[in-house]
Amino acid sequence: MDFNTTAGAAASGTRFEGGDPRVDRRLATWVNTLTAPVNTSATASSYGPSMQLTADPKPNLEPIARRPMSNVNNNVNNNGNNNGNTDTNPNASSRTSGNANANSVALVVGATGKTGRRVVERLRARGIETREASRSGSTRFDWNDRGTWAPALEGANLAYVTYSPDLAVPEAVPAIRAFARLAAEREIERLVLLSGRGEEEAQRCEEIVRETNPRWTIVRASWFSQNFSEAFLLEPLRHGVLALPAGEIPEPFVDANDIADVASRALAEEGHEGEIYEVTGPRLLTFAQATQEIAAATKRDIRYEQVPVDVFVEGMRGHGIPSEIVSLTRYLFETVLDGRNAQTADGVRRALGRAPRDFSEYVRNTASTGVWAEPASAAV
Numbered sequence: 001m002d003f004n005t006t007a008g009a010a011a012s013g014t015r016f017e018g019g020d021p022r023v024d025r026r027l028a029t030w031v032n033t034l035t036a037p038v039n040t041s042a043t044a045s046s047y048g049p050s051m052q053l054t055a056d057p058k059p060n061l062e063p064i065a066r067r068p069m070s071n072v073n074n075n076v077n078n079n080g081n082n083n084g085n086t087d088t089n090p091n092a093s094s095r096t097s098g099n100a101n102a103n104s105v106a107l108v109v110g111a112t113g114k115t116g117r118r119v120v121e122r123l124r125a126r127g128i129e130t131r132e133a134s135r136s137g138s139t140r141f142d143w144n145d146r147g148t149w150a151p152a153l154e155g156a157n158l159a160y161v162t163y164s165p166d167l168a169v170p171e172a173v174p175a176i177r178a179f180a181r182l183a184a185e186r187e188i189e190r191l192v193l194l195s196g197r198g199e200e201e202a203q204r205c206e207e208i209v210r211e212t213n214p215r216w217t218i219v220r221a222s223w224f225s226q227n228f229s230e231a232f233l234l235e236p237l238r239h240g241v242l243a244l245p246a247g248e249i250p251e252p253f254v255d256a257n258d259i260a261d262v263a264s265r266a267l268a269e270e271g272h273e274g275e276i277y278e279v280t281g282p283r284l285l286t287f288a289q290a291t292q293e294i295a296a297a298t299k300r301d302i303r304y305e306q307v308p309v310d311v312f313v314e315g316m317r318g319h320g321i322p323s324e325i326v327s328l329t330r331y332l333f334e335t336v337l338d339g340r341n342a343q344t345a346d347g348v349r350r351a352l353g354r355a356p357r358d359f360s361e362y363v364r365n366t367a368s369t370g371v372w373a374e375p376a377s378a379a380v
């Protein structure tokens with residue numbers, strides 16, 4: 001097969017030719033993520049040690065220790081460690097004493113993304129005001145422009161935080177550290193961080209949030225099912241061949257709806273502080289098996305093809321994808337998918353008291369939208 005015209009082209013977004021507008025937007029978001037370092041003021045430096053923070057890089061932490069909290073927070077996380085937050089001030093006022101209420105305002109960072117927009121929907125359905133933050137969101141927020149952070153936090157007391165492009169990139173640690181401190185200095189009473197399973201770097205970011213913010217919840221996710229329909233796996237599937245260096249290692253794909261259910265509940269209801277919810281689907285599948293399920297549901301001839309990781313990343317380079325994203329992709333396929341995550345976890349059940357959605361449910365629902373239909377140009 002010609003790798004350069006399938007997976008690599010899909011990675012660059014060059015062959016995306018319309019379809020469901022919501023998916024257009026998701027894909028555009030992903031392509032923006034890829035091109036941000038070369039096309040925006042962030043430039044390549046945003047991926048290197050030279051990233052500039054525009055405000056005081058050492059915020060005063062004193063207010064964190066002094067800030068009164070209304071709820072006792074003795075939760076022990078699922079690693080068996082006390083999170084150290086034992087504030088017991090019963091007189092303090094809080095917009096989250098008990099459950100979040102009509103006075104609560106939730107900052108959702110990455111609100112146009114796969115999980116963010118679902119979190120927004122759920123919080124709104126609960127009557128919680130949301131502040132939809134991203135570079136293109138109604139509240140401007142850019143991880144590469146620290147000047148946008150404080151205005152976005154102003155007046156919010158809840159925060160759902162997704163970092164782009166990935167917590168595994170080197171500049172995530174200083175950014176998350178600075179943001180978590182700022183959030184703690186402000187009025188943020190509950191912070192939910194979306195993290196990645198099996199990523200050492202992501203877990204460093206989790207630690208920072210746990211040390212910095214009194215009431216944190218970590219949602220540590222496996223690969224999203226929605227990567228097949230709202231991200232870079234969509235285009236190759238539409239064209240009938242999914243070529244990846246994923247091998248035979250199975251993954252318990254998690255539904256972004258479950259992630260959003262967990263995150264929104266952790267923001268809106270008490271009892272989730274100090275928890276690390278490792279969220280996965282209920283079943284392990286290889287990428288080949290996942291592709292087969294999509295082919296069966298769409299009644300299309302779609303096949304999985306294994307490609308060496310070197311070929312895959314060279315294809316990305318050939319399409320002008322920034323080297324940092326190429327490295328991240330190699331890391332995801334070589335390291336995160338090396339078998340370390342090839343087991344299910346109980347985060348969805350612990351948080352929600354129910355089983356996670358199965359991949360087949362995701363496939364059924366998604367196939368019915370027509371998103372995996374063959375593109376008109378390929379059908380002729």
Ligand SMILES: NC(=O)c1ccc[n+]([C@@H]2O[C@H](COP(=O)([O-])OP(=O)(O)OC[C@H]3O[C@@H](n4cnc5c(N)ncnc54)[C@H](OP(=O)(O)O)[C@@H]3O)[C@@H](O)[C@H]2O)c1
Nearest residue numbers: 110112113114115134135136142143163164166196223224
């Ligand atoms: N996909 C997976 O399988 C998986 C698994 C585990 C963990 N994760 C983690 O999930 C996170 C991504 O969350 P997601 O999948 O819900 O989002 P997503 O679909 O990847 O969308 C990215 C979101 O972040 C915004 N964004 C991009 N660059 C930004 C920047 N420089 N500053 C501020 N916002 C920016 C985008 O909006 P704008 O374009 O408007 O800025 C968009 O709202 C990453 O940290 C990733 O590591 C993903």
